[in-house]
Amino acid sequence: MVAPKEALRVGLLGCGVVGSQVARLLVEQSEDLAARVGAPLELVGIAVRDTSKARDGVDPSLLTDDAHGLVARCDIVVEVLGGIEPARTLILESFAAGASVVTANKALLAQDGPTLYSAADAAGVDLYFEAAVAGAIPLVRPMRESLAGDRVTRVLGIVNGTTNYILDEMTTKGLAFDEVLRTAQELGYAEADPTADVEGHDAAAKAAILASLAFHTRVSLDDVACEGITKISADDVAWATETGHAIKLLAIAELTDAGVSARVHPALLPSRHPLAGVGGAFNAVFVEAEAAGPLMFYGQGAGGAPTASAVIGDVVSVARHRVLGGKGPDESSYASHPLAPADAAVTSYQFRLRVDDKPGVLARVAQVVAEHSVSIEAMRQQGTPAGGVANLVLTTHRAPEAALAATVAEIAGLDVVQEVTSVLRVEGA
Amino acid sequence: MVAPKEALRVGLLGCGVVGSQVARLLVEQSEDLAARVGAPLELVGIAVRDTSKARDGVDPSLLTDDAHGLVARCDIVVEVLGGIEPARTLILESFAAGASVVTANKALLAQDGPTLYSAADAAGVDLYFEAAVAGAIPLVRPMRESLAGDRVTRVLGIVNGTTNYILDEMTTKGLAFDEVLRTAQELGYAEADPTADVEGHDAAAKAAILASLAFHTRVSLDDVACEGITKISADDVAWATETGHAIKLLAIAELTDAGVSARVHPALLPSRHPLAGVGGAFNAVFVEAEAAGPLMFYGQGAGGAPTASAVIGDVVSVARHRVLGGKGPDESSYASHPLAPADAAVTSYQFRLRVDDKPGVLARVAQVVAEHSVSIEAMRQQGTPAGGVANLVLTTHRAPEAALAATVAEIAGLDVVQEVTSVLRVEGA
Incomplete structure (x- = not known):
């Protein structure tokens, strides 16, 4: 039997659909969590805008409207406010105070993730975000x-x-x-x-x-x-x-x-x-x-309880790191790749055309495709031609987006083509 | 820039389909792995039974027939021998020497996992086994x-x-x-x-x-x-x-x-x-x-490269723990549950019967089911009765295995039932 460790102080920013479930799990599962972490987790406060509003199953004495004060006295901060500010500032304040952060905030990470990862690394603390990508699904x-x-x-x-x-x-x-x-x-x-x-x-x-x-x-x-x-x-x-x-x-x-x-x-x-x-x-x-x-x-991928499950899994990981020493993977030390321009993406197109129902149309369409160095995987008719009009479906092999888009644009301008009815990309083939 | 850490010594036990791929990845990805771990990983030896046999892409000078000597000089031991012995002894020797172990050995873990988990915990080292359950699939x-x-x-x-x-x-x-x-x-x-x-x-x-x-x-x-x-x-x-x-x-x-x-x-x-x-x-x-x-x-779930991918993921985790301090989750400190007797499992049955095609048969079958406190979800005929024989399909609601098995046994003995053609359990409904 190891001597009981000092409790880790957990602060919660936000108490909406996800936050209230996080609070519930922290209390309901406290024994299991303490066993897994190696120390008890103590929920020390929940920062909300309006402390007078009642929240189902949440101890009202935990509510505070002073988020800045809360993050200054925590070992672990859970951010489920969403949006850019004040979430961003509060996370940076948490790092500065030496706290690890668990967040479910996809908007913030998508806009400013690398800045936050670097700040966490510089402070020697963890930033975990399993809940930000696909809710309950372990992915990160x-x-x-x-x-x-x-x-x-x-x-x-x-x-x-x-x-x-x-x-x-x-x-x-x-x-x-x-x-x-x-x-x-x-x-x-x-x-x-x-x-x-x-x-x-x-x-x-x-x-x-x-x-x-x-x-x-x-x-x-x-x-x-x-x-x-x-x-x-x-x-x-x-x-x-x-x-x-x-x-x-x-x-x-x-x-x-x-x-x-x-x-x-x-x-x-x-x-x-x-x-x-x-x-x-x-x-x-x-x-x-x-x-x-x-x-x-x-x-x-969403919902209060599923997202909270992912948040709590992260809380256990960062809490273990604090008990045992060490931290999670460092995201800033890897090799990096350049970003491809949007029109360099490689995909394949399936497009449907309303064309004049007369000889030579297929050949003209096929020639335009070939001139853009795109190759055709399949070309077929949809339905039976009627009233001088035929519906064609073309599927290309994989090619750069730019070439595919240019192909469709030129085909749309052919006099025998009445309309490009639909353009869809094909993936996973 | 952090000062380069001392290399971690990795020993590989076994060089078959999985082992040779592990050796390949350790060499090919060495730069990326060093960045992720925070220290280089050095493959110091590969224990095999026959060191004279050539192995594709494996440096022959790494081969040794002294597995016991190898584990004594490693920080991390990768066991891909399979089977119970000598794998079990070598893993315990690794723990005794202070090494962490990564294994893909499902037979050994299924037979003696808890002993190994406890030995790892007692030695304060990691035992990781992502590859043992479903190959490449991150599950553990x-x-x-x-x-x-x-x-x-x-x-x-x-x-x-x-x-x-x-x-x-x-x-x-x-x-x-x-x-x-x-x-x-x-x-x-x-x-x-x-x-x-x-x-x-x-x-x-x-x-x-x-x-x-x-x-x-x-x-x-x-x-x-x-x-x-x-x-x-x-x-x-x-x-x-x-x-x-x-x-x-x-x-x-x-x-x-x-x-x-x-x-x-x-x-x-x-x-x-x-x-x-x-x-x-x-x-x-x-x-x-x-x-x-x-x-x-x-x-x-299988194959050399996929399984090796899971093994290397584990090697990175246990290596990080050694560089940064700490270890992975402790499996021995959790609440435990009793084992249910096999016939207490709760499932539902779908069974098919060849019965006499005459009035009252359905009622007799249904009565037997009810007497075992099992309830019927659906009862229907398969095909059209012919030659005085009908085929019945019964699907039950969920009930204990013992009750379901007793139900089928009694139905099989009814004089109007010619044969129980098939019994299948239904899950995931």
Whole structure:
């Protein structure tokens, strides 16, 4: 029996959906946590804006409106405020006071992660953020530690539950985007202002963090090329199903010859791909590494209790480091890669065209594709030509985004082409 | 810039499919590894039985037949010999010499894991074993660390690639077990003596380790109730597909009212369950935790490079602990649970019967079920009665294994029942 160690003081910044669950777990699991850490964890305060508001299951005497005072007297600070300020300042103050920090704040990490990692390293303390990328799914720890002797080459993630739910409903019920979005809003699955989700901004923040993690490279939100799901039509979804694909909004981080490519866009995935079956509001991240091969991590990407589970796992890790000495992996000492320009990303396109139904059209389209050094994987007709109009579907092999975009632009201008009905990227093939 | 630390001496026990890949990665990734560890890793020797045998890409001057001498001069010992002895003795000698150990040895951990964990704790060194459960899939670290503040309630794993491949082939090609096994043996996907795989023994060793990990309870191979896939018929598979299920060999570790249940058996999984889509030789482990909810980890469960990736991840972790002070989680200090008797496991049965096609048969069968306090979820006819014979399919709600087994035994003895064609458990519903 080891002599009991002095308690570690834990301060909580924020007491919303996640924070209240963190507070609950710290109290309910205190015995188990003490055994795992090697010292008791004492929740010494919870910083909130309004201390008079009652919070279910939270001891009101712990509430304080003095966040700065709280971080100054803690060994471990848990930041679940969200947003940039005052979270950023409070985290830097925590480091300055010698405290380790656990955060679930994806917006802050996507904007200013490298600054925070460096500040933590300089102060000799930990900054852990498992909950920031995909809620409850253990992802940061496997990437930082389990794959420490491997080389990650690509990450494909379904990291936004709202858009995954919408695409799922469009697929299973054959409904249009607007219709599904409206229902999702009524059910509370989508926000009144759904922009951050449906335009891909939330996924882009996570793509920036994933790319930084996978390739030890400073990738911020502004470096992520981003396209949402608002243009996906019911016809796109139906055609995808018919050809054995699922449409998913993917966060992609990839190491290419031109450097690190980080982007978010809808993509066609072959239905045999492990990500294709990830339904509803679930998240999953597919990682390809040189030695390990393909890996996938699946679970709940949001919600109070799941996110709190990830936060508490981090609290135990940083607490153990304080009890035993040492700290977690240092993110600032790795080799870094350049960022690839957005149009250097390598992908493949599937595009659909309304063309004049007459001889020679296919040849002209194929020639334009060839002139851009893009090669065609498949070209077929969708449906039967009618009224002098045919629908063509072209799928290319992988090529640089710039060449693919230029190909489509030139094809759109051909006199025999009436309309480019749809352009979708194909991934995971 | 921190002053360079003294190199850590790494000794490798075994140089087969996994060992040679570990040796390769230690050399090829040495710069990255040094950056991540904070000190260089020096491979000081590789213990093999026959030092005269050439090994691709391995420096012959590193080979030694003196394993005992090697472990005495190492900081970190990597054991990839497999089997019980001499692996067990060498690991204990390593601890005695103050070295940390990374092992991929599932047989040894399933038989004697708790003794080894205690010996490591007593010596104040690490024993890491990510590669022992599901090859490349990060599973041990997420369970030990990411979920440290949560409570795991159930683990369902597809942890044997050979049987998963066989069941997959039976499903997609409609072939019988024997036929698929023969082809798998010809292709090298199954051993000449396939017993360890098809009878579920390999999966049972992994179930023991998973149960120990999930519930901090001493579970050894002998505690795992085990049933293989040799009795699965083509008809079982066809019927499963028809009713929207997949048949998978599952390693199950579960916390029940009676304690920890660890078992291996084939089971029907609803096709929407994330494990149902895991095909071919892949492995996946589905974990349910109170706060995190459902999680799944997917990847390659075997093979030289994937397993070596997991081994190297562990080497980096234990090496960091030596450089920075501290060690990994202590497995011996947790609360423990009792083991549930095998027949207390709670599951549900789907069984098929050939019965006389006459009035009153259903009622008699239903009455037997009710008398065992089992409730029926569904009862239906398979096909159309012919020649005075009908085929019945019963699916029960969850009930203790003992009650379910007694129910089937009594039904088999009814004069109106000609044969119990098949009994399968249903999980994940």
